[in-house]
Structure formats: structure tokens, C-alpha cells
Amino acid sequence: MLRRTLLAALAVAVPALAVQPAAAQQGVKIGLITTQSGPNAGLGRDMVDGFNLAIRHAGGRLGGAPTELIVGDDQFRPDAGKAMAERMVQRDRVDIVTGVIFSNIMLALSDTVLKDRRGVFLVSGNAGPSELAGKDCHPNFFAASWQNDNTHEAMGQHMTNAGIKRAYIMAPNYPAGRDALAGFKRFFKGEIAGEVYTQLGQTDYAAELAALRAARPDATYIFYPGGMGVAYIRQYSQLGLMPQVPLFAPSFTADQTILPGVGDAALGMFASTYWSESLGNPANQKFVADFEAAYNRIPSPYAAQSYDAAMLIDSALKATGGSIANKDAFRNALRAANFQSTRGPFKFNTNHFPIQNYYLTQIGKDEKGRLVNQMRGIIFSGHADAYASQCKMR
Amino acid sequence: MATLLFLEQTLNGLQLGVTLFLMAAGLTLVFGIMNMVNLAHGSLYMVGAFLTATFSQWTGSFALAVPLAVAGTFVVGLAVETVALRTLYARDHLDQVLATFGLILFFNELVKIVWGPVAIFIDVPAFLSGRVELIPGAPYPVYRLVVLAVGLAVALGLWWLIAKTRIGMLIRAGASNREMIGALGVDIKRLYTLVFALGAALAALAGAMAGPIYVVEIGMGDSMLIKTFVVIVIGGIGSIRGAFVAAIIVGVVDTFGRIVPAQLGLPTAIAEMAIYILMAAVLFWKPAGLFAARA
CATH class of the missing domain: 3.40.50.2300 (Response regulator)
Known part of the structure; x- marks a missing residue:
């Protein structure tokens, strides 16, 4: 009697344990900081919509990992952007921060993200200031966009x-x-x-x-x-x-x-x-058509870059089996840039900024x-x- | 060549000046009569421009859209005064600044909800889209000349309203001593509402005419507002005449400030400072402004 109960309990418990491979179920938490108020709110809207479209194309799970996206407004102010980054990194404990349209805001918040002890990644969806491309380059910073110049x-x-x-x-x-x-x-x-x-x-x-x-x-x-x-x-x-x-x-x-x-x-x-709504590669044609169908307008480059940033993260998570726990493995997977960019040929330089066509x-x-x-x-x-x-x- | 460029820039300065005047006229009356600092004046400029864009889409006519938008913003002005500002007259300036700053945020969000976050389009009406060669070699847009003419006509109309009508007499009396006209039995509440809505309508006119030249977007009134405050401080708070003279001066100084330093090889930061240096100088010699309304 007792033995049967134990067996029954094991029968329930063992498969439950078996389908829980260590990290994949923890998922990935991404913070998207962008401008959502004031005259530049339109740029932020495109960024959020582009990122969400990529998540949808990935079936709701970037790289197969349960994906949680938190969106925050920088109000077009460096101090507000930095405060938002602090909140996301320290309170929400995100794994990756992305978005960021303006370089002055990027420079204000980059230290907050990159110096956190957990090893948070910063994947720019737009701003590419020369500082971060040159002397202040960082292993956990990637520009999915371009360098400003x-x-x-x-x-x-x-x-x-x-x-x-x-x-x-x-x-x-x-x-x-x-x-x-x-x-x-x-x-x-x-x-x-x-x-x-x-x-x-x-x-x-x-x-x-x-x-x-x-x-x-x-x-x-x-x-x-x-x-x-x-x-x-x-x-x-x-x-x-x-x-x-x-x-x-x-x-x-x-x-x-x-x-x-x-x-x-x-x-x-x-x-x-570096990108246009009429660029003919298959990834871009799919992106433009689906974006228009979903949001009823032609996407801007801000939408395309944000979509690319999400697809880059998706490709890296796929390579690591959906886990971001091993930072070195995830970083190397990002570096490989093994995804179909809406811009066509895309690879990273040694400073984690793209080498691409113009x-x-x-x-x-x-x-x-x-x-x-x-x-x-x-x-x-x-x-x-x-x-x-x-x-x-x- | 230099003389011709000088003439063209003077024209540009005058046109900026009359636009500033339309903004300043309302702001200076509200400040002068109600002793009220209204930071949300730029929001009414924005509302005027957005309403013009919508009405010109509905009616297909810019000339029809402008009066509709001005009337619409007059109603918005009535509502804002009655709902939000009326309770603030007795409070100190800090409360007014906080409350009207709140109104800026409110209007920016409202416009974002109604019209979306991206700049919207109003075209110069076809019959005004040409250029005339007033100055040889420098064809000037007809539309900018029309803005100049409308601004001057409104200034003349305001002068008539303020100097020759009973309402104008009450407004002038209110600007110089508002307690006294209240004591004399004038319905000061109604006068306040009317003056505020009039100011809103003038700001809307400025916004409506600026739309096809500048950009119709959220927060478009904010940069205009700062210059407008400079104008009313230079002109003397509460004085329409002062607002007119100061607006023209600021328009011309700002225009020349933007090109002369660059041509002389001076730092371009001077361009941004020119009107503030002017304001500081006026405050030094005439602390109450050029045409102080209050004795």
C-alpha cells in the first residue's frame, strides 16, 4: 500500500522534474527604454512596435525562452533615462536593456547597465555614440544599429x-x-x-x-x-x-x-x-509587409533596427539553448550575429558595432x-x- | 547684394515678429489683468494648429479651417478658464506655474491620444503657395507675406478693440487696477473668462498660420512660449502696444542674431543669447518694460 503510493508519487514527480531543464524555463527579461512622450514620441512608438513584431515572429519566445518585455519612457531626458535604467536593472532585474534613441541618453544610462554586477547586456536599437565605439567600448555593449557618423x-x-x-x-x-x-x-x-x-x-x-x-x-x-x-x-x-x-x-x-x-x-x-522600406531582401519584405498589416503604416528605420535588435537577441538565445545564465556563451552568440537582418549583410566589428552596407x-x-x-x-x-x-x- | 539680403532678413524678422505678437497679446493681457502666469499658452497655440489641420482635412479649405480652429480654441479657452484657472487667481505665482505646467502635460498627452505621436501635415493653400520677387533675385513666399499682413491687421483690430470699445476700456482698467474695477461693479469674473478666451483665440491664430511653415507636432508651442515671455517682459506686462513693439524688436533681433555673428566669425552661441541680452538691457534701463501698463 505504502509502496504503491510512493510509486504513484514518483510517477507524477519524475516526469515533472524531467521536463524542467535547468535554465530554459527561467526565461529572458528585456527592458526597452525609448522616448514615448513629447515631439519624439513617434520614434519611440516605432521602436516598441518593431520589437513586439519580432517577438510575435518568434512565436512569443525569443530563442525559445519565455520572453518578458518591459517598456519604459525616457521622456527625451538623460536623467529620466538613467533613472529608468536603474529601475529596470535593479528592481525589475532585467537581463538585457535595449532601445534608446538619443546618444546623450545612451551615454547617461550606459554605466548603470554595464557596471551592474549581474552582467546585464545593453543592445542599442539606435544610438551609436563614438565613445562607446572607441575608447569606452564594452564587452556587454552591442549596437544593433550603426555608429553615429x-x-x-x-x-x-x-x-x-x-x-x-x-x-x-x-x-x-x-x-x-x-x-x-x-x-x-x-x-x-x-x-x-x-x-x-x-x-x-x-x-x-x-x-x-x-x-x-x-x-x-x-x-x-x-x-x-x-x-x-x-x-x-x-x-x-x-x-x-x-x-x-x-x-x-x-x-x-x-x-x-x-x-x-x-x-x-x-x-x-x-x-x-543603411535601411529602407524598399530594400528587397526577403527578411525585409516580410518585416515591412507584416508591420504594415499589424500597425497600418510604413515602418521607419527605428522600427527596423528595433526588430533587428530583437532578432539578434533571438539568434543568440537559440544558440545558447534559450539561456542567458552563461554570459560568455551568450556574448559569443551575439557576436556571431547569426540572424537575417532587414538590412541584408550584417556582421559585428571588434567593437561590437555593425559592418554593413550604406x-x-x-x-x-x-x-x-x-x-x-x-x-x-x-x-x-x-x-x-x-x-x-x-x-x-x- | 548685401543690401538686398538685409531687406530679405528684415522681412523675415517682421514676419516672426507678428507671429510672436499674436502669442504675446493674449499672454500679456492674462498676466496683466488677472496677475496670472500661464505657462499653458503654448498649448493653445498647439491646439490651434492641430484643429486647423483637422478642419482643413474635413472641409478641404485652409481659409475655412483657420476661423473654425480659432473659434474652436476660443471654446477650449473658455473651458480651461472655467474649469482649471478660475480657482488659481487668488493663489501665488508658484501654484499657478505648477498648475499650468500640469496643463502643458495634459494637452501634450491629449494631442498624442487624439492625433497620434507623429508630426501631421498642413499644406500652404494652393492660391498662396507661389513666390513674388519683391527683392530682386530673392523670390519670397507669398504665404509668409500673408502671415505678415494678417498679423498687422489683427494688431490694428486689437488696437481698435482696446482703445475704442467698452470692453477695451474695461480691459485697460483691469490692467491698471483690477481691485478698483471690481469695486465699481464690473462683473470681473466674466471679463476674466472673456480675456482668457480671446488670448486663446489669438494663440490659435498664430498656431494656425505657423502650421504650414513650421511643423505641427506635440510640444510645438513650448519654444514659442519662451520667446513670448521675453516679448511681454520687454514690452511691459499688460500692455498690448508694448507687446507689439517688443514682438517686432525681438523678431528682428532674433533673425539678425542668427546670421550676423556667423558671418563675422563670432561663436554661434551669440545667436541663442541675443534676445536674452536684449531683455537684460531693457530690464536694466526700464525695469517695468518699455510700455508699463501700471502706473
């Missing part, structure tokens, strides 16, 4: 190739604005007809554009993300500059967070980018009459950043 370098190269002699260049007066024009000048070999920095958040460019017209440049290169870009492109077009002085920009000033607000004024503008696009209309980035060719293939040599990865 790259897109601007690409346009500098393209405008040199196109034989443009005199370029007028403009950006907002803040670190990423100065980096942008520095990156552009690294590859543009013509003459700089004017280099102008405007106030961050400024939306009236009448004075600057009058000065630009007086300088008679051959072309204009600008870096104006968000609402600044909307206002600039419109006023450029309203002043009648668009056909005579062609306008060039990085994708941040020509993507789906900008184009609907600009309207037809953007037609004909050129952009340099393309030229032009703003045109799709078959539904919506403004999109149409592919015009490739500028760089397998382009790496300028800071990798300064990185002594431990």
Missing part, C-alpha cells in the same frame, strides 16, 4: 562621387549634430560653402535659408531629425530652392517619421541610409501614392566605423 559619411562619399563642388551644410547645435557634419566632412572632398549650426528644436529657418541662397552653393546637406526636419524641408521648398540647389540628407531627415508631415515638398530629395535613396511615391525612400544604389558595402581601432575590448 556612418550615415553622414556615406552621403559625404556620394556627393563626392556625384562631383558636387560646393556644399552648404547645416545641423542643430548639439553633439550628434556636430558629429554628423564631422562624419560628412570626413568623406566629402569638395569645398564647404557654409557650415551652420542652429538651435536645437528651432523650426524657423527663414534667416538661415536666405543666407544659404546668397552663398550660392551647388547642393545642401542637412541633418535635422524629427520636427526640425519637417520644418526645414518645407521652408526649403517654399523658398523655391529645391530644384536649383538639390537637398541631401541622412535617413533620419527623410524617413517615415518625417515624410508624412512634409508632404510633396520632399519629392526628389536624396537620402543616405545605400542611396530618393524620395518618390509608391503605388498607393505615399512618400517612400526608393533605392538608387549602394554607396558603401561592408562599411565599418572610424573608432574601432581605439577600442581595446577586454
